[in-house]
Amino acid sequence: MYLSRRKALLLLGSSCVSLLSGVAGASSGFDLGLQGQEFLAKGKFKEAIKVLQEAVKIEPNNEWLWGLLGRAYFQLKDMRAALSSFRKVLSLNPEDTYSRMMIDIISQKPLPPRREEKKKKLTPLEKKALEEERRIFAKLASKQGLGYNIKRIVLDPGHGGFDSGAVGLHRLEEKNVNLDVAKRTAQILNQYNSNLKIFFTRTEDYFVPLSARTTTANQYCADLFVSFHVNANRNRKPRGMETYFCSERASSKEAARVAKFENSVLKLEKTELVQKGYVDIEQILFLFERKRYWEAGGKVASYLQSALKKDLPLKNRGVHSANFYVLRRAKMPSILLELGFISNPEEERLLSHVDFRHKLAYSVAKGILALQNVTI
Numbered sequence: 001m002y003l004s005r006r007k008a009l010l011l012l013g014s015s016c017v018s019l020l021s022g023v024a025g026a027s028s029g030f031d032l033g034l035q036g037q038e039f040l041a042k043g044k045f046k047e048a049i050k051v052l053q054e055a056v057k058i059e060p061n062n063e064w065l066w067g068l069l070g071r072a073y074f075q076l077k078d079m080r081a082a083l084s085s086f087r088k089v090l091s092l093n094p095e096d097t098y099s100r101m102m103i104d105i106i107s108q109k110p111l112p113p114r115r116e117e118k119k120k121k122l123t124p125l126e127k128k129a130l131e132e133e134r135r136i137f138a139k140l141a142s143k144q145g146l147g148y149n150i151k152r153i154v155l156d157p158g159h160g161g162f163d164s165g166a167v168g169l170h171r172l173e174e175k176n177v178n179l180d181v182a183k184r185t186a187q188i189l190n191q192y193n194s195n196l197k198i199f200f201t202r203t204e205d206y207f208v209p210l211s212a213r214t215t216t217a218n219q220y221c222a223d224l225f226v227s228f229h230v231n232a233n234r235n236r237k238p239r240g241m242e243t244y245f246c247s248e249r250a251s252s253k254e255a256a257r258v259a260k261f262e263n264s265v266l267k268l269e270k271t272e273l274v275q276k277g278y279v280d281i282e283q284i285l286f287l288f289e290r291k292r293y294w295e296a297g298g299k300v301a302s303y304l305q306s307a308l309k310k311d312l313p314l315k316n317r318g319v320h321s322a323n324f325y326v327l328r329r330a331k332m333p334s335i336l337l338e339l340g341f342i343s344n345p346e347e348e349r350l351l352s353h354v355d356f357r358h359k360l361a362y363s364v365a366k367g368i369l370a371l372q373n374v375t376i
Ligand SMILES: [Zn+2]
Pocket: 158, 159, 165, 166, 174, 228, 229, 230, 262
């Protein structure tokens, strides 16, 4: 008897929620929360705020309600209110990575140019190298408008938090390399072109769902999305770097394997999304325009890979394409870099060195700046 009743409720799916809430009465915080969630999904943000404000009055310690309210404010660009709502969620549940990410996104500002340089005394040789470096970048930056005019870039350090990504023989974790190289890239980009607005999908070691990463990029209306990764293989021999762009079908078996690994965290995300009661954002995403973005992503990938191969002492593994979840919904050209193999002991050693990571960042930044001369 109990079983069949439970089954019946499950079969009712979403309609069972309204049946249950009907019993609880229209004024319950949960009920208002559901209404707010529905408004959010339909893009009716003002209506969502109205019911959610009522909901948090009834249940001021309900983190789910505060999270929904934060999202509604964020959509209406009321950043102050969004920030205080997401902070409220964190005060109730410090483990909520989504709110932490949103706080980070809202409070993020383009990075100021590096200052330590002035303080550091340079040798004549270093000074000359720096001048030369500046000259190259100034030349690249001055050619804006000839090709692809990039004003806003989202840098996406892959993995984070419980998702360490690939791990090397000596326990170097991919998530940390990705974050460090992405931050250095931003610093170098801003140093040479202070007009660029650079945003991150994460700035610390915490988990960010794949879906949230491209959503962030889309909200920022970025011109370019660059996802930073390091490759791995069960076999310790493979080495080198490659650049990916998104396509429906993988360009090779190896490309399919890499995409499968990078998409694998999705299994964990599903449960988290359901548990937290997030709206499925898939429905709001575009379908028609993406072919154009993917083609542009292919051009960016080719250009960047050829820039990297000139600069870096890593084997050139070329450009490939596959169905990467993190790229497929970006409303802009997007690429994914695999900067070496953490599973290869020699490359793991290189990747663990700050100097080498800086070199990687320098080459990526240089490649991005040079993109301005490419017609996409
Ligand atoms: Zn990865």
